[in-house]
Amino acid sequence: MRVMNNGAGASGGGGEWRGWRAATETALYGPGGFYHRPEGPAGHFRTSVHASGLFATAVARLLTDTARSLPPDAGVPAFVDVGAGRGELLTGVLAALPPDFPVRAYGVERAARPEGLDPRIEWVPEPPEGVSGLLFANEWLDNVPVDVAEMAGDGVARLVEVRVADGAERLGAPVADALGAADARWLERWWPLREPGERAEIGRPRDEAWARAVGTLRAGLAVAVDYAHTLDSRPSFGSLTGFREGREVRPVPDGSCDITAHVALDACALPGPPGLPGLPQAELITQREALRRLGVSGERPPLTLASSDPAAYLRALSCAGEAAELTAPGGLGGFLWLLQRVP
Numbered sequence: 329m330r331v332m333n334n335g336a337g338a339s340g341g342g343g344e345w346r347g348w349r350a351a352t353e354t355a356l357y358g359p360g361g362f363y364h365r366p367e368g369p370a371g372h373f374r375t376s377v378h379a380s381g382l383f384a385t386a387v388a389r390l391l392t393d394t395a396r397s398l399p400p401d402a403g404v405p406a407f408v409d410v411g412a413g414r415g416e417l418l419t420g421v422l423a424a425l426p427p428d429f430p431v432r433a434y435g436v437e438r439a440a441r442p443e444g445l446d447p448r449i450e451w452v453p454e455p456p457e458g459v460s461g462l463l464f465a466n467e468w469l470d471n472v473p474v475d476v477a478e479m480a481g482d483g484v485a486r487l488v489e490v491r492v493a494d495g496a497e498r499l500g501a502p503v504a505d506a507l508g509a510a511d512a513r514w515l516e517r518w519w520p521l522r523e524p525g526e527r528a529e530i531g532r533p534r535d536e537a538w539a540r541a542v543g544t545l546r547a548g549l550a551v552a553v554d555y556a557h558t559l560d561s562r563p564s565f566g567s568l569t570g571f572r573e574g575r576e577v578r579p580v581p582d583g584s585c586d587i588t589a590h591v592a593l594d595a596c597a598l599p600g601p602p603g604l605p606g607l608p609q610a611e612l613i614t615q616r617e618a619l620r621r622l623g624v625s626g627e628r629p630p631l632t633l634a635s636s637d638p639a640a641y642l643r644a645l646s647c648a649g650e651a652a653e654l655t656a657p658g659g660l661g662g663f664l665w666l667l668q669r670v671p
Contacts, residue, residue: 334575343493347506348568349533351490351581352473361583363439363532375467376553376615376660377417384420391421392429398460402547406461410541411468412437415445421447430458443562451550455540460547465538469591470554472537474529474590475511476568477503481519483513488527495580503530518595519562527566531592538596538666541547545670553615556593556664563590581583593664610668615654616661624651 356362376383395405408420412435422433433449434456435441441451450456455463476488478499486499489508504512511530516523519528542550557563567590570579579587597610619625655661 334458343491343496345397345489345491345498345500346491346581347475347487347500348529348581349473349475351492352587355492355581355583355587356471356473357438358583362586365465376654376663377413377420377466379660381420381424382624382650383654384417384426386619386624387462387464388421388424389622390464390517390549390551391431393427394442394462394480395429396430396606398547402460406432406434406456406459406463406548408434408459408461408463408544409434410436410453410455410463410465411471412451414442415449415451417464417466418449419446420460422448432461434459439567450507452460455544457544460545460624462548463541463545463550465541465550465552466552467554469534469596470588470592472534473584473587474533475507475590476527476529476566477515478527479524481524483524485515485521485528490581492581495578495582517538518559518592526564527568528562529566529568529589529592531595534591535598536595542668542670547670550670552591552593552596552666553663554593555583555588555590556666557590558592558594558612558664562592569651587614591664594668597666597668610666613667614661614665615665617650618665619655619661624654 335518338568340581354361391405398405407418409415409421412418415435418433418435422431425431431448433446433448435445435451435453436453437451438453443449475622477485478488480486480499485503487499487501488505489500491498500506502512503515507530511532514532514535515528515530518531521528538552550627555567557567568579568587569589570583570585570587577585579585581587593612597612653660
């Protein structure tokens with residue numbers, strides 16, 4: 329149950345009160361945080377990577393297509409997996425590539441390198457600078473922590489503070505006072521609050537994180553895939569939530585659950601903020617469309633194949649079922665893909 333009251337302060341109610349961004353940062357990535365658990369993200373939620381090997385095969389196809397478009401002096405194509413988890417996508421992509429395809433593979437992750445990972449994969453905390461190829465961020469931006477704002481009864485957008493111990497919330501100072509003018513401007517431009525009780529996740533840290541990641545590419549394609557929304561479809565009460573062992577739970581920033589919020593991906597797509605590289609023109613499409621471009625359609629095999637080659641029919645039917653899950657409009661197919669070519 330949510331507990332709300334007006335007022336600001338550093339502590340109270342028997343626990344520490346913080347903005348959601350700071351609380352989430354510690355809960356996910358601090359010592360003993362959720363993402364340092366041995367079971368990894370796959371132990372708690374299922375992404376497209378875990379749903380089917382067809383996803384990695386499609387990304388491998390995107391990598392080879394991107395490599396063909398690189399300038400002659402680009403060198404060995406790179407595949408940079410941002411938010412690599414336990415290396416599942418990297419492993420799948422390397423397995424799906426043609427045997428003679430040259431590639432430098434990077435897993436970008438704050439957690440330690442998993443045991444038994446393919447030795448071809450370089451495990452790094454930040455995207456490598458100056459490489460050419462495909463930078464792919466699958467469900468990374470939704471775990472870049474953000475602050476939450478709520479329109480108070482006095483008509484002022486205020487910072488939502490959370491008590492770390494139990495997830496109780498209260499309203500703090502106005503956003504401009506608590507976080508600064510940049511976050512207040514972002515809120516007004518990208519997620520304006522008009523009625524008391526409306527909430528928003530302030531996505532400026534995600535915009536900057538994406539701009540920095542894209543800026544590391546010398547040439548190629550950068551892709552962000554996530555639960556997302558655009559200006560005409562923002563959720564009125566935000567999307568902050570928690571996940572534990574495959575179930576959605578109330579978000580409590582004590583390290584016991586994943587904490588995530590959908591991404592304002594249209595805001596990420598625009599040129600970077602001052603001091604960061606401007607982003608190239610973007611394309612924003614659904615996963616359904618993106619995967620269909622890459623040959624993943626979900627269409628059932630012809631029934632004639634069942635009589636001529638029953639084993640092949642069953643294999644094709646299984647692939648069609650997996651493809652249908654990846655492209656389902658109300659499920660994984662509804663994810664948004666942000667594609668940006670560099671230069």
